[in-house]
Amino acid sequence: xxxxxxxxxxxxxxxxxxxxxxxxxxxxxxxxxxxxxxxxxxxxxxxxxxxxxxxxxxxxxxxxxxxxxxxxxxxxxxxxxxxxxxxxxxxxxxxxxxxxxxxxxxxxxxxxxxxxxxxxxxxxxxxxxxxxxxxxxxxxxxxxxxxxxxxxxxxxxxxxxxxxxxxxxxxxxxxxxxxxxxxxxxxxxxxxxxxxxxxxxxxxxxxxxxxxxxxxxxxxxxxxxxxxxxxxxxxxxxxxxxxxxxxxxxxxxxxxxxxxxxxxxxxxxxxxxxxxxxxxxxxxxxxxxxxxxxxxx
Numbered sequence: 001x002x003x004x005x006x007x008x009x010x011x012x013x014x015x016x017x018x019x020x021x022x023x024x025x026x027x028x029x030x031x032x033x034x035x036x037x038x039x040x041x042x043x044x045x046x047x048x049x050x051x052x053x054x055x056x057x058x059x060x061x062x063x064x065x066x067x068x069x070x071x072x073x074x075x076x077x078x079x080x081x082x083x084x085x086x087x088x089x090x091x092x093x094x095x096x097x098x099x100x101x102x103x104x105x106x107x108x109x110x111x112x113x114x115x116x117x118x119x120x121x122x123x124x125x126x127x128x129x130x131x132x133x134x135x136x137x138x139x140x141x142x143x144x145x146x147x148x149x150x151x152x153x154x155x156x157x158x159x160x161x162x163x164x165x166x167x168x169x170x171x172x173x174x175x176x177x178x179x180x181x182x183x184x185x186x187x188x189x190x191x192x193x194x195x196x197x198x199x200x201x202x203x204x205x206x207x208x209x210x211x212x213x214x215x216x217x218x219x220x221x222x223x224x225x226x227x228x229x230x231x232x233x234x235x236x237x238x239x240x241x242x243x244x245x246x247x248x249x250x251x252x253x254x255x256x257x258x259x260x261x262x263x264x265x266x267x268x269x270x271x272x273x274x275x276x277x278x279x280x281x282x283x284x285x286x287x288x289x290x291x292x293x294x295x296x297x
Contacts, residue, residue, distance in 0.1 A: 011080065012082060013261070015080070015082075016261055017260050019080045025069070025076055027264070036278060044282060053068075063116070070272045074091065075119050077265055078119075085178065088121030089187075091119075092170065094118045095122050095127070096168075097118070102130075103159065106132050126138055126139075136150075142166075142169065143167070162214060165214065165216070165217055165218065168187070168218065171187060172187045175187055182257065183259070189248040193241035196229060200238075
C-alpha cells in the first residue's frame with residue numbers, strides 16, 4: 001500500500017484511520033474471543049489462523065504467532081501514522097520489556113538470541129548497547145535521569161519498576177509536549193489502573209505503600225486512589241481498573257486524530273496479553289488432563 005500524503009507532504013490522520021480500518025490487523029471481536037475461550041487447545045490454534053494470525057506449526061509456536069502479529073501491527077502503525085513521536089509514545093511497554101530483557105540477560109550472562117522481542121520505539125540494538133554499557137543517555141536525557149543509579153541495584157523487581165516508570169514517564173512527557181489530550185488521558189488512566197493494582201499487591205503482602213515509591217508510575221492523583229480502595233474487595237478493584245481503562249479506550253473510537261490510533265494500538269496490545277494468558281491456561285489444562293489420563297491408565 002502506498003502512503004497517501006497531504007499537500008504538505010505528510011501523512012494525515014484521515015489517511016491513517018482509513019488505513020487502520022481497512023487493514024488485516026483488526027482487533028478480534030467479542031464473539032471471536034469467546035469462541036477461542038470456549039475451544040480446546042487444538043481447536044483454538046486453528047481458530048487463531050482463521051482469524052488472521054500467523055499459522056502455528058513448522059517451528060512456529062502459539063507464542064511466536066501472537067508476538068509476530070503484535071510486531072507486525074506495531075510496524076504497520078509506525079508506517080502509517082503521521083506523528084512518529086506520538087506513535088512511539090504508545091510503545092512504552094514494549095521498550096520497557098525489551099530493555100529489561102537485555103539488562104537482566106547481560107548481568108546474568110544469558111544469550112538473548114532465542115528471545116522474541118516485540119517491535120518498540122527504540123531499536124533493539126540500541127537498547128542492547130545501553131544495557132551492556134549501563135549508559136542510557138542515547139535514550140534521551142529524561143530516561144537516563146530516571147535510570148540513574150540502576151547499575152548499583154541488584155534487585156530484579158526494583159530494576160523492572162525503574163525501567164517501567166522511566167519509559168512510561170517519557171511517553172507521558174511526549175504526549176504533554178505535543179498537547180495530545182486524547183493520548184494524555186489514556187496514559188493517565190493506564191497509570192491510575194497500574195498504580196491501584198500495585199497498591200493492592202503490596203497490601204496483600206503486608207507492606208507499606210510509602211516504602212515502595214519506585215513501584216508506581218507517575219500520575220497526578222495516585223495517592224487519592226489508595227484511600228478510595230481501602231476496604232474494597234480485591235475482585236472489585238481489579239474489575240474497576242479494567243472497566244475504567246476499557247471505557248477510556250472505547251471513548252476514542254470516534255476520535256479523528258491520534259486518539260483513534262492510540263485506541264487501535266491499545267486494543268491490539270490488550271488482545272495479545274489476553275491471548276498469552278488464555279493459551280497458557282489451555283496448555284496447563286491440557287497437560288493436567290494428559291497427566292490424569294496417564295495416572296488413571
